[in-house]
Amino acid sequence: MRFRKNERSISQEEQIESSLLRGESITPLDALKKYGAFRLSAIIFNLRKKGHNIRTDMVDNGYRKYASYKIENR
Numbered sequence: 100m101r102f103r104k105n106e107r108s109i110s111q112e113e114q115i116e117s118s119l120l121r122g123e124s125i126t127p128l129d130a131l132k133k134y135g136a137f138r139l140s141a142i143i144f145n146l147r148k149k150g151h152n153i154r155t156d157m158v159d160n161g162y163r164k165y166a167s168y169k170i171e172n173r
Contacts, residue, residue, distance in 0.1 A: 116146055
């Protein structure tokens, strides 16, 4: 897909923010698959700085532990 010079693609941070605001949770693997974002924790840090109340749950699937992020209800 090609963009015109005046069109702006939506950043990974904006896409993840939108996903969280829709009530979805996101893991690092989700972020990589859906948005190509390798550093989800850095994006979450930035979103928290913007004022979002984001909860971190640690998930243990028996093999690995990983974070799952979700916006807390207001």
